[in-house]
Amino acid sequence: MGKRAYNFNAGPAALPLEVLERAQAEFVEFQGTGMSIMEMSHRGAVYESVHNEAQERILKLLGQPSGYKTLFLQGGASTQFAMIPMNLLAAGRQAGYVMSGSWASKAAKEAKLIGDVYAAASTEGDKFTRMPAQDEIEIREDAAYVHITSNETIEGVQFAQYPDTGSVPLVADLSSDIFCRPLEIEKFGMIYAGAQKNLGPSGVTVVIAKEELLSAEAKHIPTVFRYSTHLSNNSLYNTPPSFSIYMVNETLRWIEEQGGLEGVEAKNRAKANLLYDTIDNSGGFYSGVAQAGSRSLMNVTFRLGSEELEKAFAKESEQQGFVGLKGHRSVGGLRASIYNAVPHESVAALVDFMGDFAKRNG
Template sequence: MTRVYNFSAGPAMLPEAVLEQARDEMLDWQGTGMSVMEMSHRGKAFMSIAEQAEADLRELMGIPDSYRVLFLQGGASTQFAMVPLNLTAGGATVDYINTGAWSKKAIAEAKRFCNVNIAGSSEAQNFTTVPAQDSLQLSTDAAYVHYTPNETIGGVEFPYVPDTGEVPLVADMSSTILSRPVEVERFGVIYAGAQKNIGPAGLTLVIVRDDLIGKARGGTPTMLDYKVHADNGSMYNTPPTYAWYLAGLVFQWLKRNGGLAAMAEVNRRKAEKLYAAIDGSDFYSNPVDPACRSWMNVPFVLANPGLDASFLQEAEARGLTTLKGHRSVGGMRASIYNAMPEAGVDALIEFMADFERRHG
């Protein structure tokens, strides 16, 4: 069997060591005689897995005791509704910063429940940059400010954390969580789908400050109330147990590899060398403002789009897969999350140079 370098934006690569451990524990987890996916979520064995995973995540991210960590279902898309349902009353105003496809989806959902003020937008620049902090038009009475630190599709990333004063800051960190250290205290809510840097699809992490829990508006469905999940240890219903277990293995892998500071150095290096290869060529280009380029998702286009199909076919033959760009952007996109080894980025750069020599 030959493993490929999978540049998918999600579901994405998982660390090979994690997959090997899961394989070894598949039929018998630590002498229990059963697989984790067969365990009762309320049994002693799984409870120990869940508690360890949360403890490791808290250590990795430096999550204060004043925040709750929820392991939920529904993806980040469900959080587009859960955030306004839990943080606002009817008629409230909320601020959103629009920097791309996922921001727009969050905005559209929030408009079902709140008065949405677009505090900043880079749509006029075709989402190739982000609004500067001093250009944000924040409301005086906003219940919260929402932004997407990294837009997976456009490959645009905030180089700063917005300063919102006393107003809770909400972040969809699906593409950047665990890729570098973050000051959790600067946020009211952090949420992230798992299928990029955390684990397999089916799990969603929510980190929410205590004072923002218990304020869901009347009529909020039980499963969309943060307090219900917080009070029940994320086990009001049967959680995605196997995805939770695999996320815990990823957290342990991160700790063994030096934590988020060490991961940040590797991720910075991977991104810098790939952007350098693109910028050093007349054959490839990246449209994003260099100050706002994502570490995690690197889109690029070929000077001759007629070569796109050949590029993808030849890359696949080299074991470099899932490089086709999103349909709304075109070209290519290399997602280089934590589990993408530096050797994978090196292999992509080598192939790009070879393809340019032969087709440029």
């Protein structure tokens, strides 16, 4: 195998090398069955054991919370933008959406097609460079739910502490920071995440929610879009993305081997601190985009003094084996996505490159 790239892609993103190697060893023949897990029936005992094990691992990492269930769905978080209001936002009710960046805005836009939505808070006036504080969020007592985006990949902001919504269910998109740190799931009615940042490859979306929210019968919408359908069928109503779920199970196993969510958080904070310290101590050559209290552990966004310098940085970094450091096309700048599977060595190499680039261009 050749040298691995320094992978800072925003998603699909880096996967743990150990997980890739295990998958490689089992790719052609899985557990003595004479076939790949991709070739076998999703209703057979061998696949179902992997499927169930992945669900169990998720809840185990969350401390075995009572009354919560895990679903494996398809269509990414973008499909959840529609499924959530379709299932949870009844006629005559409202849902509050916290507008914290590009992904929160997309979620709200979809919900508005289905029901009555209000802006529970917005940081657009600050160009989405921070998350709103608790006292900025309007919680309407009769709201069906309040929706947040835990981490905004484009702007590089993350909730340091989740808001308290009282008796109103808190629904959260954790696509880009799920399992990057311990999570008090009891604060939430529902969380959801596309797998392709911290849980595995693209193709499967994980939903973790209170059973009462998932079991509500929404007979006015198509069967496949009802959470109750997937709950009653153990996420096997239709053919699941079996290989992606297998990879999620192996990634969860890897998280356990890192010391669980506490161990993963310690490594993530060490990587983020190294990178933010480099930005802050560059004498102004680099400048962070996100405000200090909202800086993301997963997506470090920064700027240089000019677009020309940023283009030169991106070009030279690619030549040195760094992948994915251009900022999102909608905002420009630079971004290093340092998800769970990005090793500390990759961040250290980036910091060395940043120091050398600043010395040559400062």
